[in-house]
Amino acid sequence: MDEGKWVSMDLNELDSKRISSQNAVHFNPFDVEMTTDNEHREDPPEPPLDALEGESRNYSFVSGLVWRGSESHNAQRVFAKYDDFHTIDWLRDNAMDRQRHRRFNQAKKQSSLDWLRSGMDASSAWICVFLVGLACGVCASVLDIGTAWLIDLRDGVCSKGFWFNREQCCWGSNQTTFDGQYECPQWMTWSVILGHLPNDAGAYVIQYLMFVVWAVIFSWMAATLVRVFAPYASGSGIPEIKTILSGFIIRGYLGKWTLLIKIISLIFIVSSGVNVGKEGPMIHIAACCGNFFAYLFPKYGNNEAKKREIHSAAAAAGISVAFGAPIAGVLFSLEEISYYFPLKTLYRSFFCALVAAFVVRSINPFGNDHLTMFFVEVRSPWFFLELIPFIFLGVFGGVIGVVFIRLNAWFCKLRKTTRLGQYPIMEVVAMGFVTALISYPNPYTREDNSSLIARLFHDCGPADNSALCDYNRTYTSVTAAFAKAEPGPGVKQAMWQLFLAVIVKFVLSIMSVGMKIPAGVFIPNMVVGAMVGRMVGVGMEQLSTTYSEAALFVTACGTTARCVTPGLYAVIGAAAVMGGVTRITISMVVIMVEVTGGLQYIVPLMAAVMTSKWVGDILMKEGIYELLINMNGYPFLDNKLDFHHTTVAADVMRPRPTEKDPLWALPQDSMTVEELEHVVHSGPNGFPIVVSRENQYLVGFVLRKELQVALEASRHPNSGIVSSSRVYFVEHCTTNDYIGPKPLVLSSMVDYAPITIIDQTPMETVIDLFRKMGLRQTLVTHKGRLLGIITKKDVLKHIKEMDHVDSGSVGFN
């Protein structure tokens, strides 16, 4: 295969060589007008996820062509953009990036402007992640400030100005209420505005009423915004982002419009009290920011594979700002979200997460100097035997996590199959109404989740007079191993209220997560875990004080005044339940460490989270994100999956050896344009090119979409191409003295180095190849002869078949 003619061809020369010397029309990328950036455009608000069928879809919007050189001897190769709901080919995109890089490197030597441009290009990654970090920080701050304001609006307004929240309104006064809330004359509750005193029975009714009214308004706003403007804004977005990062195109999912609506409706829905979290959606918001800024840099905007590096960094920033935990953000992106995570991306993710955290800290929505969300001041040590209740909490977390996943999935199916799903806005409003109605009487359900978690994590100080800390402590006897901590009536009442709150919150979260609103599962599950943990902690504390003379506690606690910290149990419980639901471990531990600032609690946290993951894995193989991916049929090839079957490539490839299906291979030089058009019309997404029909040795691979574009262009009257023109997929025609109509030479769009495997390759290796190399398809050969093709979809179907799952649910290419 001599390709010498194109060896030294420069990009600039290409135009002048449009008609090659051999009386052939070389298809040239610049014949086709570059269309505008389709990817950046928003989708119409109708959600197409369910409507579209994989391969039977027509290729209606063949979009702009991206020029790209193949690697082989600098020959030019033409590439079309990816279609919506298609899988990307990492190898192809990486090659495209290398070519671009090389062009910059060559240009660098030419002028100082080019040198500067090349420098800009080299640093664009860092600039991009810096901007993404900034944007994430700002979004998170807006979200936090907006939520704080609206939550307080349900209670009253500030007389200094309605835009102040309660804390800002009472900034100067140091008065706090029984619950630790700020209190001042400037802050007027709705009952006060309507002329009632705070302790009045009528005041309670008015406050209750306003609480419910605002909940209905807010939930209606949230649901309507999502329904009308951006259906993609619903849910946490994590399963979709995982799928996108694994190399799939969902246009508009990370668009500006989705970003805007997601933030606004998230503020409303969280403020309405509906039991959903805002931490998971932060990852979606961050990814949208990442997508926006990636388009400012052609290096990332035009290259789907490279763009995913920015998305990985953005996901890290998302968790970083959601919890104020930059290290955990990076680990979460690595452990749960990202697919391809080289060290380069690790550095950038870390940088991005730090910038984002720094912005949030500067804008300071958490209201203290610490970077952490639920900063826990008390750092009491824990003793070895406490590992038993910690591991119990882990078991509980694993079980409750599976219960949550199963019930939530069942409820989601109910929503899809019954009439419930036909009224998404009504459902949300009803949920808002019911939640508010049930929540108000119990202080632990009334409070918003974040401050409740903070309260549960905090340990009781001596001056703390909330119900949870209503102990009759005796600090008189210094020599006694323990100060007696007799619980007052407040504690007993708090325990009851907590118990009821656990049930209410758990049931509400099962029904709320999955509605057509932005909704995360982090916080609703954390709060359940924290409440249960706190109850266990109070129990343990009572145990240790009641039996303070028992050898067990004397050995463990020594002369420490108090050796069981209920707050720590709340932290462990929250981590355990989260671990059970999401099955993340390291990042979960690091999130809790960063959130509480308690580096010395790594061991108990790890024990609980690991137990929770093990128990969860035994009861149910998938975490909630994997389940949602499977339920939606996204083409996600799980990195963590172990494939243990004995099948080989020959069992998976199409056509199967036993079937009569034709192999869609194109001969390299013996087809007419008419034949090609017919094949392109009815064939699969890509075609292997072989030496000839009789001699099926592999030459290369070409994508249908690119052939379509080329055939369209060749239809130009001036091109001289007719239906009987011969099509050449190789550079040099084999016969120089060929007589007939002008041939169409398509060598510029052929990949002459597709990845091939031998038919006896075990499927484990094939799956590994797909995962690690990011393939879209691979060609199967036997003794050099082409046998078939395996696409990513075939692999996914095969995995599901082998696991006896309905393989029809893999719905996309």
Added chain:
Amino acid sequence: MDEGKWVSMDLNELDSKRISSQNAVHFNPFDVEMTTDNEHREDPPEPPLDALEGESRNYSFVSGLVWRGSESHNAQRVFAKYDDFHTIDWLRDNAMDRQRHRRFNQAKKQSSLDWLRSGMDASSAWICVFLVGLACGVCASVLDIGTAWLIDLRDGVCSKGFWFNREQCCWGSNQTTFDGQYECPQWMTWSVILGHLPNDAGAYVIQYLMFVVWAVIFSWMAATLVRVFAPYASGSGIPEIKTILSGFIIRGYLGKWTLLIKIISLIFIVSSGVNVGKEGPMIHIAACCGNFFAYLFPKYGNNEAKKREIHSAAAAAGISVAFGAPIAGVLFSLEEISYYFPLKTLYRSFFCALVAAFVVRSINPFGNDHLTMFFVEVRSPWFFLELIPFIFLGVFGGVIGVVFIRLNAWFCKLRKTTRLGQYPIMEVVAMGFVTALISYPNPYTREDNSSLIARLFHDCGPADNSALCDYNRTYTSVTAAFAKAEPGPGVKQAMWQLFLAVIVKFVLSIMSVGMKIPAGVFIPNMVVGAMVGRMVGVGMEQLSTTYSEAALFVTACGTTARCVTPGLYAVIGAAAVMGGVTRITISMVVIMVEVTGGLQYIVPLMAAVMTSKWVGDILMKEGIYELLINMNGYPFLDNKLDFHHTTVAADVMRPRPTEKDPLWALPQDSMTVEELEHVVHSGPNGFPIVVSRENQYLVGFVLRKELQVALEASRHPNSGIVSSSRVYFVEHCTTNDYIGPKPLVLSSMVDYAPITIIDQTPMETVIDLFRKMGLRQTLVTHKGRLLGIITKKDVLKHIKEMDHVDSGSVGFN
């Protein structure tokens, strides 16, 4: 290719079918006696690294055969073990593990005992890393306790018993000296023993003398132990472990003997005062522990690829115990050490690191309740403008790191080329002598590195009366923005001493690292960075107090009494210099966070470490470990490396298209035993198998070593194989009526699914394949026809050629 005959063959049936029905001798693995475990055996103490040449070595110790089934239709395939200094084939080992896993799964259904065994097998990874963690913790504790004892022995002995160190000796008494050292009558310095008073001039001389004498004795012990018993124990071991984890065999490098000698000599050399660290070697020690326990589990002991998962976890435990930083340990293993790091390994590494840290904490060598090595109590906030000195420290760290690397490399070369290298023990003893002689007069060089770092990190408390904290503070005026901190004479003197100490320590560490002793670069560089950082911090503090009225400081510091913390600068400086030397970032930041407990210093640490890495990368592409790997010519295919050349597989494969070299391909059924013997004798390490000499379409791949074993076995008089016997590499002979001597059927050792690539595949993709799939070789085809072969060594050579580096230095297979 019909392989039906072997489809349903069970492992147990194999023996009875030794002679197949076709009058052919199938080579059978069980004909060859399983030799004892060669890998576990220690190497003779002569270091073979320099003596061995890659391909020209003879295969003298063909070791035991491991049975293994190929994936293709359950056919049996035979495998030999790897030779020393050879590259492993991850695909092959992974396939072997899957086969083993499948066997267990089948057996599970048969009896409850098998079910139990299968359960044991499934949990063996966790049990193994648990044991590794335990062992690492114990080793680290022994190391810490031993070092503390020997360091104090240089000062004096305890009258209660010579095995007590100073702290243990004076446990009850709370007296501490000026330097924070424990002091009590039970502790007798050498001068007291010899009848001098502590403040005597003679006492100083005696203490000085004893200091030097012990240094000489300790350094002699360390050097002799390494020289005589375990040459592999020298150095930090990190470059070698990186190479081993990337898939290379160095027998004995992780052996029990190396482990033992490394620990003992490390105790001696660190106690002698020679300026080397014990943190880097901890990774080697941990990896040795990992290797030891891996052999207890056949799953890991018999499978080189799986064993590396344990090594990765062990490396995490190593850093975890070295710094008391479990999260950083995992990240270090991920960022710097490991090659293949799936999530499964991440979980296990974390578990292993935690167990190890927990053991150290329980044995408690750091003497406090915190898990951290240099716990910093004071948590003063930092202000934005301090980022300027922090970034300056980053620049300094980057520059000093490169200076260190370059000078150290130059000195190592000097050692190799001059007579210096001929007296390794003398060199160490001389270094011990000189170090002690120079170090004693200056308190900052006299002190051991770990406690010096702790001192520099600690901020000055009000009661602190060491020279560094000799301030005349006035706390009278409460309203003043700053308490004046007038430095006393102690601070000025300390600055001078620190300045001299920086120079002395830096020069000594350059000459010490690289000698034939266990030696890490972490601590020597950390101490230099910490000293410089502390000096900068004191300078900044003076600046802020002198110009306390300046708008800059008033805005930044507000009413805070002291807003610049010199201790923080020491932390940042230490991280920056370490970052410059090793080029690790995330793990460096997390190490410092875990070491100091200062979660709020992530941003300044990151700023400094990132700057340091950038500056370092600009000045010199490689960090110290990469440089050492290159200098030693290890076959390490760097994960981080970007390859930007336009070469394709055809340019790298052997034979080159332009050369006249023969392609060593074996025809599948037309060779005699004699011909095969000749080819095996003179050919390369592996042979592709093709259809016939004329028709070079690829059938499979076979390793030379396995052919050798098979040929040896076939020489058995009863086998009926003669020199003219036909060799078949396929299961079914093509001619059933073949007349002649009994054929030799070797189909059981052929890999029928080798990874192939097309000749036009860009080298970037090929390198990616090698890295991600862990290939040992790949076969190059063109239109189905075999063209050549690319081995890992070819790839490494090509990378060096393209970077214009001497490619002869890649010395191994």
